[in-house]
């Protein structure tokens with residue numbers, strides 16, 4: 133069954149209203165529940181999980197510096213919607229099946245509120261994980277204006293919880309950004325892009341391992357999940373009616389595994405103004421935007437003088453990336469459609485500023501520590517391929533303990549055939565470069581022999597980042613300063629199938 137494209141309108145995500153708000157703080161309560169929602173008009177309603185009855189969750193909008201408290205409440209059923217893999221660490225039969233813990237991706241947050249994977253809780257907080265400390269999370273929002281997102285992070289089932297629907301936007305605003313006169317209000321639209329597959333009855337499809345490695349246990353961990361439809365804001369291949377003017381779109385790849393290389397079939401430029409961690413120094417006009425899972429790009433598209441035109445956003449990134457098949461243009465090679473059919477309601481006075489603001493550069497000589505960290509590909513006891521960071525598992529002793537306030541450079545030495553989007557909690561970093569090296573020689577001698585010159589970050593990556601693509605056959609270097617909090621955090625691959633199966637490590641700021 134192939135669903136029609138551009139049959140449904142793009143949903144505009146609701147903005148969450150606080151329970152209380154005064155001078156000193158803002159308080160939200162957010163319930164996670166199971167419900168049915170229409171993801172395409174030709175499909176029966178789909179049972180999904182969401183926040184406050186919405187998949188994707190409502191957008192949380194805060195001001196830079198605002199003290200925000202959120203009570204995340206698990207009102208989900210006791211039985212999971214999707215197949216658990218009980219052989220995966222943290223998801224054995226000794227823990228309740230449905231566990232949740234919320235992480236605001238890209239936020240600088242005290243450790244107790246960061247959503248540590250073992251700080252999970254069940255319905256009514258009846259059972260909690262070993263690292264659980266409190267019900268109400270605190271977000272100080274020290275950061276500049278940026279596009280963040282919140283999603284589930286429970287150990288061993290993150291891929292299933294996020295795929296079921298537990299993800300939404302978290303946007304920080306500030307006065308500087310408002311002063312730039314960017315397109316705003318109904319001309320500023322967050323777009324969360326995900327891939328999914330469906331069963332005939334409209335229910336979500338997630339694979340079980342075809343060959344059961346353990347006869348008595350259900351297993352579902354796969355090296356990657358690649359869906360056969362693309363959803364934006366929770367609708368399959370939607371369309372959006374726009375006015376002939378400028379719009380700001382905050383693009384987020386919230387897929388489990390799929391990368392996107394986004395283009396407009398009109399050939400027009402996308403003006404990128406921001407990366408994961410906020411505005412860039414200067415906007416750049418680009419033909420395409422590459423987004424690995426968890427990456428964001430803040431872009432302006434100008435529909436001026438395009439009255440009556442239909443413009444399709446396409447995707448040509450292979451899946452898995454970069455070694456997989458190119459996408460079929462008729463299905464997953466299509467993302468959504470813009471229809472320039474609305475009359476211009478007022479003169480467009482918004483601008484694409486030529487300068488967006490200063491971007492202080494972290495200097496290599498300010499680094500007090502260099503870490504060499506491999507990305508590894510190995511086989512488990514059942515013959516299944518899985519990935520590690522620095523050849524270590526989640527439960528191995530902590531080896532990364534940066535000092536509070538110190539600057540470090542990390543070398544990500546990718547020994548696998550995949551690109552891995554590596555995400556570090558707590559900090560934003562800057563990408564220094566990528567450089568090709570001899571993988572086979574490294575495996576034998578454990579020494580890096582470079583085979584070419586270093587490649588500077590792509591123009592679209594020249595800003596604050598919290599997720600970086602570590603490509604095969606390359607050493608990727610980034611620089612970051614650890615703070616302002618001490619304590620326990622995690623770093624991991626954001627391909628959720630990898631993250632759930634050991635490609636995640638704790639680190640501690642001391």
Ligand SMILES: [Cu+2]
Nearest residue numbers: 552625627630
């Ligand atoms: Cu990975």
